[in-house]
Amino acid sequence: MNRPVFAMLRALLLVSLVGFAASSASASVTVTIQNNDSAGVGFNDPTPVAPIGGNNGTTLGQQRMNAFQFAANIWGATLNSGPSITIRASWSGLTCTTDSAVLAQTGALTIHTGFSNGIPGVWYGVALANALSGSDRNGSQAEISAQVNVNLGNPDCLSGSHWYLGLDGGHGGDTELVAVLIHEFAHGLGMQTFSNVKTGSDNGTPGIYDRFLRDNTTGKLWSEMSAAERVASAVNGGNLVWAGSQVTADVPNVLGTPRLTVNSPGSIAGNYTVGTANFGPSISSPGIMGNVVRTQPLDACSAVSNAGSISGNIAFIDRGTCNFIDKVKNAQNAGAIGVIIGNVSTSNNPSVAPGMGAVGAPVLITIPTESLNFSDAQTLRGQLGGAVNASIRLDHSVLLGSDSSDHALMFAPATATQGSSVSHFDTSAFPNLVMEPNYSGDLGHSVLAPQDLTFSLLHDLGWAGSSTPPPPPPANDNFSAAQVISGCSGSVNGSNVSATKESGEPNHSPDNNGGTKSVWYQWQAPATGDATITTAGSSFDTVLGVYTGGSVASLTAVAKNDDTNANDATSSVTFCATAGTIYMIAVDGYNNGGAGGDVGSVTLNWSLTNCGLGAMQIMLEESGPAANQAAAFDAVLFVRDPFPVVNSSDVFNLVGDPNTRVLIFVTNLQLSQCENAAAVTVNLIDSLNQTYNIPAQDVRSVPNQAFTQVLFRLPNNLAVGTCQIKVIAHGLTSNTATLRIKS
Ligand SMILES: [Zn+2]
Numbered sequence: 078m079n080r081p082v083f084a085m086l087r088a089l090l091l092v093s094l095v096g097f098a099a100s101s102a103s104a105s106v107t108v109t110i111q112n113n114d115s116a117g118v119g120f121n122d123p124t125p126v127a128p129i130g131g132n133n134g135t136t137l138g139q140q141r142m143n144a145f146q147f148a149a150n151i152w153g154a155t156l157n158s159g160p161s162i163t164i165r166a167s168w169s170g171l172t173c174t175t176d177s178a179v180l181a182q183t184g185a186l187t188i189h190t191g192f193s194n195g196i197p198g199v200w201y202g203v204a205l206a207n208a209l210s211g212s213d214r215n216g217s218q219a220e221i222s223a224q225v226n227v228n229l230g231n232p233d234c235l236s237g238s239h240w241y242l243g244l245d246g247g248h249g250g251d252t253e254l255v256a257v258l259i260h261e262f263a264h265g266l267g268m269q270t271f272s273n274v275k276t277g278s279d280n281g282t283p284g285i286y287d288r289f290l291r292d293n294t295t296g297k298l299w300s301e302m303s304a305a306e307r308v309a310s311a312v313n314g315g316n317l318v319w320a321g322s323q324v325t326a327d328v329p330n331v332l333g334t335p336r337l338t339v340n341s342p343g344s345i346a347g348n349y350t351v352g353t354a355n356f357g358p359s360i361s362s363p364g365i366m367g368n369v370v371r372t373q374p375l376d377a378c379s380a381v382s383n384a385g386s387i388s389g390n391i392a393f394i395d396r397g398t399c400n401f402i403d404k405v406k407n408a409q410n411a412g413a414i415g416v417i418i419g420n421v422s423t424s425n426n427p428s429v430a431p432g433m434g435a436v437g438a439p440v441l442i443t444i445p446t447e448s449l450n451f452s453d454a455q456t457l458r459g460q461l462g463g464a465v466n467a468s469i470r471l472d473h474s475v476l477l478g479s480d481s482s483d484h485a486l487m488f489a490p491a492t493a494t495q496g497s498s499v500s501h502f503d504t505s506a507f508p509n510l511v512m513e514p515n516y517s518g519d520l521g522h523s524v525l526a527p528q529d530l531t532f533s534l535l536h537d538l539g540w541a542g543s544s545t546p547p548p549p550p551p552a553n554d555n556f557s558a559a560q561v562i563s564g565c566s567g568s569v570n571g572s573n574v575s576a577t578k579e580s581g582e583p584n585h586s587p588d589n590n591g592g593t594k595s596v597w598y599q600w601q602a603p604a605t606g607d608a609t610i611t612t613a614g615s616s617f618d619t620v621l622g623v624y625t626g627g628s629v630a631s632l633t634a635v636a637k638n639d640d641t642n643a644n645d646a647t648s649s650v651t652f653c654a655t656a657g658t659i660y661m662i663a664v665d666g667y668n669n670g671g672a673g674g675d676v677g678s679v680t681l682n683w684s685l686t687n688c689g690l691g692a693m694q695i696m697l698e699e700s701g702p703a704a705n706q707a708a709a710f711d712a713v714l715f716v717r718d719p720f721p722v723v724n725s726s727d728v729f730n731l732v733g734d735p736n737t738r739v740l741i742f743v744t745n746l747q748l749s750q751c752e753n754a755a756a757v758t759v760n761l762i763d764s765l766n767q768t769y770n771i772p773a774q775d776v777r778s779v780p781n782q783a784f785t786q787v788l789f790r791l792p793n794n795l796a797v798g799t800c801q802i803k804v805i806a807h808g809l810t811s812n813t814a815t816l817r818i819k820s
Pocket of ligand 1: 260261264501513514
């Protein structure tokens with residue numbers, strides 16, 4: 078049988094020593110595939126293809142991408158950690174011969190140490206470092222690099238075994254891309270040593286993975302060893318184990334020995350040694366139990382004619398004539414729940430129960446298969462005239478692939494290979510594990526116990542899973558519990574991890590692609606001006622909404638934003654705030670890939686123009702003839718008071734309205750972007766105590782001066798004498814000044 082091997086890309090050594098605030102976990106992680114291929118090749122290959130196995134892409138490139146995203150989503154649903162993960166992926170020519178191939182290579186793009194929730198002085202792959210610290214430690218850079226062998230199946234590259242791009246496991250004799258990618262992404266998530274397995278060097282400091290690698294011969298962890306000890310340990314097969322507590326706890330429920338157990342008749346009852354198939358589902362516990370029935374024809378190399386007897390039972394099939402997978406397919410079509418293939422006298426090595434490889438076209442096998450040597454097969458045949466009941470099952474009393482203390486064995490072949498040795502489980506494991514170094518056709522898509530140990534190992538490294546209880550929601554999760562912020566400007570830190578969306582709550586993104594992880598803030602504008610609110614400093618792709626209204630289901634949107642610009646996933650809005658108005662501010666995650674919204678640490682910043690100014694003052698004449706006399710001009714003639722109400726001599730009046738326009742000057746008054754002059758009122762009380770509230774006709778700041786000019790029209794019939802004026806704006810009132818009216 079061909080033995081394609083997985084390989085693993087050694088991580089680039091990049092260093093980050095800066096600590097950062099922590100947050101924690103969520104219900105799933107967004108895992109995005111970044112297409113790193115050139116036009117026309119890899120993911121961009123335009124070759125038309127037919128849908129296969131649930132993959133409905135219409136080009137080769139699309140189907141490749143669909144399979145990548147499918148595998149990424151499996152990890153996304155498994156992990157429970159805030160920051161999203163980007164996998165930079167491409168298709169290229171990797172090492173090949175006619176009968177072996179490096180299928181893919183993957184690794185963390187950077188490694189990090191010195192962050193919160195990490196063990197000091199220990200290196201972590203960036204995806205795990207981001208998850209543990211709850212912060213984005215590598216900016217817009219991808220976390221994981223993955224390359225897949227584009228040449229697979231070519232004459233010089235494992236000839237005849239092509240990539241199966243279906244999503245359903247129905248690969249037949251082909252190599253299933255989804256299973257390979259689930260394996261590869263696990264390397265990128267942390268299942269890799271950063272040490273050199275040939276020189277033993279760990280670059281002076283251990284990686285987190287090495288803290289769980291133990292050599293049973295010396296009793297030492299890799300993180301405790303000298304380089305020479307690591308070199309020896311890397312080839313100490315059978316004695317290199319995983320010392321992590323989660324894997325060790327799960328080993329007795331995952332590993333075992335495949336059995337055919339005959340339950341009756343008593344004369345032949347007991348366990349039989351079996352061979353297993355490289356296709357179909359793994360042998361599981363408790364497995365399947367049924368009556369054993371011989372097929373017609375006995376070799377099942379054509380359609381089974383006694384389907385009525387086979388259906389619901391275990392099919393017994395003679396070895397020979399055609400491929401194993403074809404026999405099983407015929408039995409499956411007849412309704413069998415499992416298959417036993419028995420050697421015949423003319424079989425190769427009839428005394429050995431054969432391992433059964435898969436060859437040929439894609440086909441979906443859903444029932445388990447075991448084989449028997451000739452002697453055992455004859456024992457069963459002797460009873461198949463009557464009722465024989467048997468189980469195809471995984472026996473957990475003998476754990477293949479573990480030491481006597483339930484530690485999983487790690488792959489440590491006699492010749493060390495970087496990227497293969499140490500960074501996989503041992504090939505002696507049964508059932509076949511996702512993280513063995515060689516691809517197996519019977520791998521499922523689960524990375525969780527009791528099917529597999531991959532997530533158990535990642536959990537030992539520090540990953541939390543979606544089955545781990547999420548942390549409690551933040552205190553400002555709900556609208557009614559909005560965090561109160563105040564003042565002209567400021568900044569607060571928090572988190573939207575475990576936050577929820579409420580019934581009736583609007584979407585906070587202008588494109589309606591906000592998520593369901595919102596937190597709320599409440600801010601009462603202390604002045605009227607231009608308010609700017611941003612999420613700069615937050616650790617994830619935020620969306621931001623600002624509203625008015627008293628309940629979450631009856632809000633009026635003031636402003637919304639997703640991204641500040643194409644290069645900045647934080648959000649920013651600027652709007653006209655009115656003094657005294659309460660604004661409700663929501664921060665949510667962008668719903669990347671439909672995962673419900675990014676989560677992470679939130680930083681909310683706010684600032685307001687025209688805020689925190691001193692009291693509004695009408696500027697006075699320094700030596701005017703009357704007390705508190707306003708510095709004022711006729712706006713057309715530029716003469717000082719006293720002013721006539723109607724200036725019929727004003728030849729410059731262009732609007733046919735001869736009433737005098739008075740210009741006064743006011744400090745600490747600015748209009749916001751969306752206000753006009755009418756936002757300012759001049760309150761005037763004339764000498765007869767008649768009050769007029771006069772909207773300003775023009776308000777503008779005076780260039781290079783720290784004051785604003787306000788122009789207003791004197792009302793008709795104003796009494797002659799001294800007036801008192803005040804300026805009212807933004808709910809505030811200025812000092813009182815005087816102005817004289819003449820006849
Ligand atoms: Zn691998």
